[in-house]
Amino acid sequence: MSATPHLREAGEESPPERTGTGRRSRSGFRALVLRLHFYAGLLIAPFLVIAALTGMLYAAAVPAERIIYSDHLRVPVGEQVLSVDEQVAAAREEYPDGTISGVRPGAEPGDTTRVLLTLPDLGPSHRLGVFVDPYTADVIGALEVYGSSGALPARWWIDEMHRGLHLGDFGRLYSELAASWLVVVAAGGVVLWVGRRREANRLRRTLVPERGLRGRRATLTWHGVIGLWISVGLMALAATGLTWSQYAGANVTDLRASLSWQTPTVATTPDGGTAPGDHGDHADHGDHGDHGDHGGHGGHGVEAGGDAPDIGPELARQAAEGMGLRAPVEIVYPAEPGAAYVVKEIKQNWPIRHDAVAVDSASAVVTDTVRFDDWPLAAKLARVGVDGHMGLLFGLPNQLALIALTGALVAVVVMGYRMWWQRRPTREPRGWGRPPARGAWRRVPLAVLLPGAALTVLIGWFVPLLGISLLAFLAVDALLGLRARRRRAAGPPAAAE
Structure with missing residues (x-):
């Protein structure tokens, strides 16, 4: 089997920019998730790397504090x-x-x-x-x-860097944006990796990187497997991190108060x-x-x-x-x-x-x-989750786990960018990686599309930076699609006489 069909079965390869049309099927949902995962990962990854590296430093600062002071x-x-x-x-x-x-x-x-x-x-x-x-x-x-x-001073200096880059309330937007999208990127990656169309040794290929691969396929298998193993930890970090955020955190507080989940x-x-x-x-x-x-x-x-x-x-x-x-x-x-x-x-x-x-x-x-x-159970879970996020819950093992988790996140991000680069058109001197095809939402079954759209609106309201940035992404994507259609309609430029 050639490399290209193999990658298309994995749901990771698509033709150059093309409006997706055709009958509605589950493949349309998968294509939509792929496009969202691609662009979210591409644009949010720098914020995730900063949050991961500063979080790694914070975890290391907890035991170091006992030595420094x-x-x-x-x-x-x-x-x-x-x-x-x-x-x-x-x-x-x-x-x-x-x-x-x-x-x-x-x-x-x-x-x-x-x-x-x-x-x-x-x-x-x-x-x-x-x-x-x-x-x-x-x-x-x-x-x-x-x-x-x-x-103490060394740890809270790192904490302020992790939380807001020492830029005050404005700086806190970066960490809230990263935490808001981390769940989306991690969950989308799991859906894509677990739902591949491979039958032979499917479980093993899902949980363990394949050997003997080269190029983009080798990067993909490591990106998918590591991302799968760390996905639960990443989602837990994102959920607890949002409780400290400016806007989503305020909504969490209001929700806990309305449900009597506050800490007594x-x-x-x-x-x-x-x-x-x-x-x-x-x-x-x-x-x-x-x-x-x-x-x-x-x-x-x-x-x-x-x-x-x-x-x-x-x-x-x-x-x-x-x-x-x-x-x-x-x-x-x-x-x-x-x-x-x-x-x-x-x-x-x-x-x-x-x-x-x-x-x-x-x-x-x-x-x-x-x-x-x-x-209340919710207050207990919040306390345990937050202490785990800070590396305090299980002492040194907790801190080492956080360092490994954040390091793995940086590795997954780097491999994601590498796959984007490996996907570039090699015959074009300045070619960039190809994005997944546009218009996949038109092929998503209505029974999935309509409830999904309603859920997205609700989540976007509860997590405002996620909703605002998603609207901005959709607006830019629509403008790029409009420009591409106009270029196709204009046809190739006339040859000079």
Whole structure:
């Protein structure tokens, strides 16, 4: 069998630009998916590569952080741990400015305590972390920290690069565009690769690259197999990444609120509500982790002063321990006078723990409790998915898996461009790769086309950047088709006399 028929059976080869006409069949749907996969991959791939490379750096930064900042994070193990109150007092004496919003006592022997200060000159979700030796109350130093996972400068710098290229809200459009299209590209690739017309050794050829191939066919088999194996991971990354995005993320938040899928928080005020600014750990779509807008640190905090009774963070921690909470925890200061302390577990690696209690700031009585077991299923899945996206869920294996996944995505993109180049007309000095034939939608069965169009409109509304960019693509494609038809109608240019 020659190479050309073989590739056409695989659904990867088509004639030069030609309006697809003919009877409606399943092959029309396949041709439509092929054209969408081709153009989406061609145009969105640069954004995917940037997101993949910066995501790879972020995954590597999680374990590297423990090494880079070891002089702030670790101290020699002493004989006795001092009270949290004494450690906070030492931090306050060294850094009198700002408002204490929370404290994270060391989770393991030798870990420093992190006293978190809110300062007006720091950006959203950023706080000053003062590191205190829990055995001597000596202040080791201070670093700017970010987000609910407490990312230190090197990691949050990479995070901002991954999230928005350090270009503010405008830069965030790139990552939302990449995440929006990644699901479409990955799902389309799976449909094309699994649905090939090959009978002999079909399962093996789908799961394992074929040997002995050359040229574009060799590139295709590796592109398809690797893309298939990583497709589920890519879709999971895209789905969780969209929860941090500006526009789709806002829609996710509204959907969760309408379905009561929000993460529950403890009541911190006497009337059973939450104090202004005391949003807990997941108040908004940005509060799932380092990429968030608010970081989930529970407001600015109110320190004890004057005649106001205040038990202090040590008694709040002890009250939480009495309710079964275990380190690592964050003790969040009251967001307003009379509000309660919030003590919450912040163990993001498996098995995760996110129980939380409210402790009355005057009596040390636990006034409210929220257990992770009682969270809505959607909130649990969001928490697990986000922690996995950040490389925190399973520790080093999670980080290595993310590095492998993002590296494989870059390889698949490179192979996609290589196939486009290998497809170019070799007899033309400046020939480019041929796109799949235009007009495939006319051959899609109506029973598939109409519901598919309705679903596309719905998804485009829910994920706005996907919908807007798809409309732009269709408009450009229609203009190119119009130009091609006019050129064909004009015929070849007349020969010069």
